[in-house]
Amino acid sequence: MPLNIVLLDDEQHVIDLLSAYCESIDAADIVGRFSNPIQALNFINNHPVDLLISDINMPQVSGIELAQSLTRDVKVIFITAHSDYAVAAFELDVIDYIVKPVLLPRFLKAISKAQNAISASEPSTKELGNRELSNREQSARYIFVKDGGVKKRLVFDEILFLHAQGDYTEIRLKDKKLLLLGTLSSFQQLLPEGEFVRIHRSYIVNKSNVDSVDKDHLNIDGQDITIGKTYRQNIDEIF
Incomplete structure (x- = not known):
């Protein structure tokens, strides 16, 4: 089953790059692209999403604050220009943490980790929630x-x-x-x-x-x- 992926970054060139990477992966299906974290959060909490790939340092809401606000079991990969967020990120049990610039081999490794984590997880409340919806x-x-x-x-x-x-x-x-x-x-x-x-x-x-x-x-x-x-x-x- 393909991963339903949401991309979030306030820089359009990063969204374009990540989109191109995802489109080269058969198991990746982009269901949303956002530059506004509030819009991304509303979408994720109301749609079936498996993986969020997000920047951390953004206006209004940081990627870490957004991840803390998720109401569904969504895996997270952080992509950021700042390495000093790593500790806070991994305290949230994120799948991976990539420091920009994002190279394709590193990105593919993170996606593979996400696939393994999702495949290994038991049927979740997310799936039950989707059926109820x-x-x-x-x-x-x-x-x-x-x-x-x-x-x-x-x-x-x-x-x-x-x-x-x-x-x-x-x-x-x-x-x-x-x-x-x-x-x-x-x-x-x-x-x-x-x-x-x-x-x-x-x-x-x-x-x-x-x-x-x-x-x-x-x-x-x-x-x-x-x-x-x-x-x-x-x-x-x-x-």
Whole structure:
């Protein structure tokens, strides 16, 4: 299973570098990139996240303070230009502590340590919490998503499909569309199991709104969507 990773640093070039490193690792799935620690904390405490890779010295909230505020069992790797934070960091039982500049071999070693730690851990309250969240979402038939500075209600039955747009995801509804910050995989975690299916690396569709399916395409509300080759068997089993 890939690691759901959140990146946090107030320097964009560091985020870009870490993103490039993660994208070269099959087992790494970036579900959030943040320069604001408050936004990162809110995201982590409300989404399934396995690993936080964070700077320490940031405005508003330090990486150490953020790690102390986590309400879920999330592993942490600190990346910082200051070696004098090491003692405080390891008192939090973090996975690793990397001093900038971050080189790829050192980064890969830290990711490997995180994978081993997560694999060795028993089923956690995080997993139970995710199941409870999924059950609540299915019962409520909607969730609230953040669109800019506004939280909007998203009704599952009104979703036609979701389309990956880089760091954003387009959610196409019956009467409008939303472009929201977050990867396709992160939104997939919030959808009711069994009702939505991934048909392409860039598309997830609502099965109940599919109009037609042929060998290579699927049609929803007049929108023709290509079925990825690796997802063909899944489609044959469902429709």
